[in-house]
Amino acid sequence: MEVSRYPSTLRHIFDVPNLILCRTPESHHHQQESQDNNNNIDMAIEAWYMDDSGDDQRLPHHKNPRVFVPLSKLAEIGVMYWKLNPSDYENDEELKKIRESRGYNYMDLLDLCPEKVENYEEKLKNFYTEHIHGDEEIRYCLEGSGYFDVRDKDDRWIRIWFKEGDMIVLPAGIYHRFTLDTTNYVKLMRLFVGKPVWTAHNRPQEEHPARKEYAKNFIEKAGVALEAH
Numbered sequence: 001m002e003v004s005r006y007p008s009t010l011r012h013i014f015d016v017p018n019l020i021l022c023r024t025p026e027s028h029h030h031q032q033e034s035q036d037n038n039n040n041i042d043m044a045i046e047a048w049y050m051d052d053s054g055d056d057q058r059l060p061h062h063k064n065p066r067v068f069v070p071l072s073k074l075a076e077i078g079v080m081y082w083k084l085n086p087s088d089y090e091n092d093e094e095l096k097k098i099r100e101s102r103g104y105n106y107m108d109l110l111d112l113c114p115e116k117v118e119n120y121e122e123k124l125k126n127f128y129t130e131h132i133h134g135d136e137e138i139r140y141c142l143e144g145s146g147y148f149d150v151r152d153k154d155d156r157w158i159r160i161w162f163k164e165g166d167m168i169v170l171p172a173g174i175y176h177r178f179t180l181d182t183t184n185y186v187k188l189m190r191l192f193v194g195k196p197v198w199t200a201h202n203r204p205q206e207e208h209p210a211r212k213e214y215a216k217n218f219i220e221k222a223g224v225a226l227e228a229h
């Protein structure tokens with residue numbers, strides 16, 4: 001992926017160690033591991049356009065036929081992605097580098113199961129209500145899995161399958177939601193710059209400063225980026 005094909009407003013997101021932008025062999029230094037483990041060459045995160053059926057939110061909701069979304073497309077809407085090794089996350093140099101370069105000094109863990117979370121059902125319901133935040137949402141999957149749904153430039157849902165070792169950053173102001181999948185469990189790390197603010201602002205939020213900034217950088221400029229190339 002050539003950084004130069006993105007507008008300058010987007011380039012800052014590439015200035016980060018080990019960011020994975022597309023599925024090239026070079027970017028997959030855990031590929032061998034992954035092949036050994038599950039015989040799956042394509043170890044990058046999977047994302048796809050959702051159908052609009054009203055079935056259980058924990059099901060995959062693929063379109064028929066399936067329409068996958070490449071990481072380059074996620075990068076265009078400001079979503080960043082890394083693949084890390086969660087087995088020894090407390091001593092992971094790669095994670096340390098990312099945290100330093102992005103200023104993620106705050107960190108905590110969230111174990112999403114009814115025994116450990118107060119108001120479990122209510123929290124899950126709120127997570128799946130479409131919202132934005134005034135800051136980035138940074139999540140690193142240590143165990144289990146789930147789905148982050150994000151809106152593309154044309155307001156269609158993209159479902160991102162978030163699994164062990166996946167670290168993603170949703171930019172401030174992007175409309176999104178989260179659900180567990182049918183395995184019903186996730187343990188994740190939450191990161192933040194400074195004192196954390198988890199406030200969710202439910203859609204519509206067109207006048208929220210973070211939304212305006214997001215729209216300016218990632219939606220309005222989308223056409224310009226295409227024309228320039």
Ligand SMILES: CSCCC(=O)C(=O)O
Pocket residue numbers: 127137139176177178198200
């Ligand atoms: C379970 S973390 C993801 C849910 C979410 O969107 C949030 O915390 O704001």
Ligand SMILES: [Fe+2]
Pocket residue numbers: 131132133137176200
């Ligand atoms: Fe959120």
Ligand code: NI
Pocket residue numbers: 029030083084085094
């Ligand atoms: Ni790695």
